[in-house]
Amino acid sequence: SWSQSERSAIVELWDKINIDEIGPQALARVLIVYPWTQRYFGQFGNLNSAAAILGNPKVTAHGKVVLNALDNAVKNLDNIKETYSKLSQLHCEILSVDPDNFRLFADCLTIVIANKFGAEFTPEIQATWQKFLAVVVAAMSSRYF
């Protein structure tokens, strides 16, 4: 459960995030730093270099899709597990995504946010944000068995 200050820290940070900017950067960073994650995106075309990944329109579009899905977690802070139940099942049964990758994505997202907001992303806000993402990662992993 969330304290009032945690709730406002998450919502206030989220309100400042431009999904169309941060989503593509976070997904691109995952694909660059952990190149084995490219195996899930064989249909995305050229992922042969950092420049190709950053300039790939399918990566950009999918980064926005993933971050838009995070909006559902922010809007359902008390019900994140149920909110992602179907999505977890999809990633497990249909997409066969190894759930370790959710944590890698969460870490890359935090790094992109830290890079964007600098000192404004205080250690206290960061701790709350990472707690939020840990709940998201657990929810995305909840239908794996």
Ligand code: HEM
């Ligand atoms: C598709 C969310 C992490 C691989 C999707 C979709 C959503 C989503 C909303 C579209 C589902 C649909 O079309 O019905 C998320 C969230 C994540 C996450 C919220 C983490 C917080 C990952 C990671 C990987 C991954 C880490 C792989 C490394 C995929 C793939 C697709 C997909 C391969 C299908 C893409 C396509 O064919 O267009 N995800 N995802 N996801 N996701 Fe994730």
